[in-house]
Amino acid sequence: MAVIEFKDVSHVMPNGIMALSNVNLKIESGEVLAIVGSNGAGKTTLLKHMNGLLKPSSGSVFVFGSETKGKSVAELSRHVGLVFQNSDHQIFSESVFEEIAFGLRNFGFAGEELYNKIISTLRWFDLYDLKDRPPMTLSGGEKKRLCIATVIAWNPEVLVLDEPTVGQDYPNKVRLFALIKSLIGEGRTVVIVSHDLEFLWPLSPRTVVMANGRILTEGSAESIFMDEELLNSAGLRQPQLAQLAMRLNLRSPFSSLDDAVTWFRGRI
Amino acid sequence: MSRATVEFRDFSFTYAGMKIPAVRGINFSVEEGSIALLAGASGSGKSTILRSINGLIPHIYPGEYKGDVFVDGQSVIETETFELARKIGFLFQNPENQIFMFTVERDVAFGLENLGYEPKEIKKKVEWALKLLGISDLAKRSPSELSDGQKQRVALAGSLVMDPKIIVLDEPTSLLDPKTAQEVVHLVEDLKRTLGLTVILVEHRLELVSAIADKIIILNKGEVFAEGKPDQILAKDNLHEAGLSIPPIIELQKRLGLVDSDAVAMDVDDFLQRFVQKWQL
Numbered sequence: 001m002a003v004i005e006f007k008d009v010s011h012v013m014p015n016g017i018m019a020l021s022n023v024n025l026k027i028e029s030g031e032v033l034a035i036v037g038s039n040g041a042g043k044t045t046l047l048k049h050m051n052g053l054l055k056p057s058s059g060s061v062f063v064f065g066s067e068t069k070g071k072s073v074a075e076l077s078r079h080v081g082l083v084f085q086n087s088d089h090q091i092f093s094e095s096v097f098e099e100i101a102f103g104l105r106n107f108g109f110a111g112e113e114l115y116n117k118i119i120s121t122l123r124w125f126d127l128y129d130l131k132d133r134p135p136m137t138l139s140g141g142e143k144k145r146l147c148i149a150t151v152i153a154w155n156p157e158v159l160v161l162d163e164p165t166v167g168q169d170y171p172n173k174v175r176l177f178a179l180i181k182s183l184i185g186e187g188r189t190v191v192i193v194s195h196d197l198e199f200l201w202p203l204s205p206r207t208v209v210m211a212n213g214r215i216l217t218e219g220s221a222e223s224i225f226m227d228e229e230l231l232n233s234a235g236l237r238q239p240q241l242a243q244l245a246m247r248l249n250l251r252s253p254f255s256s257l258d259d260a261v262t263w264f265r266g267r268i
Numbered sequence: 269m270s271r272a273t274v275e276f277r278d279f280s281f282t283y284a285g286m287k288i289p290a291v292r293g294i295n296f297s298v299e300e301g302s303i304a305l306l307a308g309a310s311g312s313g314k315s316t317i318l319r320s321i322n323g324l325i326p327h328i329y330p331g332e333y334k335g336d337v338f339v340d341g342q343s344v345i346e347t348e349t350f351e352l353a354r355k356i357g358f359l360f361q362n363p364e365n366q367i368f369m370f371t372v373e374r375d376v377a378f379g380l381e382n383l384g385y386e387p388k389e390i391k392k393k394v395e396w397a398l399k400l401l402g403i404s405d406l407a408k409r410s411p412s413e414l415s416d417g418q419k420q421r422v423a424l425a426g427s428l429v430m431d432p433k434i435i436v437l438d439e440p441t442s443l444l445d446p447k448t449a450q451e452v453v454h455l456v457e458d459l460k461r462t463l464g465l466t467v468i469l470v471e472h473r474l475e476l477v478s479a480i481a482d483k484i485i486i487l488n489k490g491e492v493f494a495e496g497k498p499d500q501i502l503a504k505d506n507l508h509e510a511g512l513s514i515p516p517i518i519e520l521q522k523r524l525g526l527v528d529s530d531a532v533a534m535d536v537d538d539f540l541q542r543f544v545q546k547w548q549l
């Protein structure tokens with residue numbers, strides 16, 4: 001079943017810019033979907049339609065089968081959790097602890113269950129030592145981590161991430177990767193917008209390429225990232241492992257580093 | 269002999285209200301006309317170091333300041349921020365912290381107007397910068413009505429247009445699409461080569477900037493963890509410890525045992541040239 005569906009969606013900004021034009025897209029339950037494309041392509045605008053922050057100027061968006069028109073962001077967010085591209089637009093509480101508590105309280109968590117959820121989230125994201133800090137004093141990467149934690153805490157069926165790896169170091173990227181894998185394992189759905197193609201590659205997501213408010217094409221990560229011409233036209237570049245396979249004239253790319261290591265070990 | 273343009277001497281800083289210093293015992297220098305890459309885990313102190321170069325620390329951020337930071341031979345603590353701003357172009361981690369005019373072109377022109385440039389000169393420079401960042405078509409748009417990556421391009425244009433001696437960039441490509449990110453990296457190298465610009469930049473994705481850096485400084489928990497030429501640094505086997513993601517092509521060489529103590533192929537083409545041609549695969 002499609003958890004989210006866009007039908008002929010266009011979105012015109014107040015200044016007249018056509019940020020989305022005629023978008024049709026089905027996001028299936030349990031998949032990882034990557035959305036890529038150049039600056040201004042419409043990726044963030046698309047994501048903001050998924051939890052009702054934006055409503056289509058024409059066309060319809062369906063979340064779990066019902067149209068977003070007339071639904072509140074609060075209602076939709078319980079099921080579709082959006083992590084913002086700019087953390088400063090998401091954060092507003094006085095402390096890291098409160099930031100995580102807020103969303104949970106909104107969705108009806110209370111008492112001991114609330115407290116335990118907050119603490120386990122803080123610990124899992126390695127934010128416990130920062131729990132009393134005003135979020136505005138966190139480093140850029142710490143803020144982003146908090147924003148992801150806040151949404152994960154209430155465990156929405158669909159997790160929507162806008163540039164989640166920005167400012168993330170190695171351990172945090174590993175954690176994020178593991179998190180996405182485990183959510184998918186539990187049957188949840190993950191949508192990621194990212195310019196970090198090295199991060200996306202080993203997730204082998206179904207990939208949607210956007211340009212000028214439209215969906216240019218979609219396909220497996222492999223089919224998209226082995227197509228240099230397409231990448232160039234969409235402001236993208238090949239991830240290193242795809243590039244390497246291509247230069248070696250291999251028919252299919254290395255899906256992971258282990259893959260590449262094995263290939264070379266057998267030959268040198 | 270080239271003079272050091274930026275120098276940290278036994279520098280430590282503790283933000284007001286915090287118990288432990290964000291950075292401590294910092295000693296390093298960046299030569300005039302070179303590119304230094306500052307890398308390290310989230311929270312390791314990179315932005316704090318940058319704020320200490322342009323004077324936000326200690327002039328705006330209160331806290332406990334120890335040691336010295338010199339920019340162009342002058343002590344930062346004794347230099348007014350406006351004077352530092354004239355020499356140093358700065359890009360914040362969040363571009364929204366530095367764009368505020370009604371149109372993109374006014375925003376990019378803002379600093380030049382403040383310095384009293386002729387309108388004609390301003391126009392020329394602004395056009396140059398907009399073109400450089402591929403945003404000429406956004407000139408009349410409001411910066412608040414742009415995508416985040418477009419905002420980052422505007423902020424970059426605004427700091428480059430000032431023709432600074434030193435430019436300090438906090439994750440300048442974090443919001444850029446991969447093609448533009450690569451273009452900005454080349455642009456930075458170009459400015460260094462042609463104008464002798466000194467560049468200090470922070471970036472998590474080593475694959476993007478290692479090739480243009482003259483020096484990499486790695487911070488870990490507020491201290492300098494390692495410092496050296498890019499291939500020396502990338503050849504190290506304890507990069508994960510310092511929170512760094514290793515570019516796949518570098519990791520591959522490590523796993524295949526191809527890394528000498530200080531020689532490593534930086535990108536795929538370099539790798540192919542160095543090894544694969546030899547193996548005749």
Ligand SMILES: Nc1ncnc2c1ncn2[C@@H]1O[C@H](COP(=O)(O)OP(=O)(O)OP(=O)(O)O)[C@@H](O)[C@H]1O
Nearest residue numbers: 137139140141142283290310311312313314315316
């Ligand atoms: N205004 C502030 N007040 C108190 N602590 C701060 C403040 N700004 C940063 N810190 C803390 O100082 C340490 C260093 O922060 P800094 O922003 O320099 O890290 P960073 O290396 O730039 O991290 P990132 O890669 O996540 O941007 C962190 O632990 C951070 O939480």
Ligand SMILES: Nc1ncnc2c1ncn2[C@@H]1O[C@H](COP(=O)(O)OP(=O)(O)OP(=O)(O)O)[C@@H](O)[C@H]1O
Nearest residue numbers: 013019039040041042043044045413414415417418
């Ligand atoms: N608040 C706004 N008001 C008016 N136009 C906007 C606004 N935000 C974005 N736009 C415009 O809408 C289009 C799509 O922007 P969007 O933010 O969706 O792009 P994006 O693909 O997320 O880009 P990026 O990679 O830079 O984040 C762009 O042309 C942009 O300039």
Ligand SMILES: [Mg+2]
Nearest residue numbers: 044085415416
């Ligand atoms: Mg965006």
Ligand SMILES: [Mg+2]
Nearest residue numbers: 139140314315
């Ligand atoms: Mg920082």
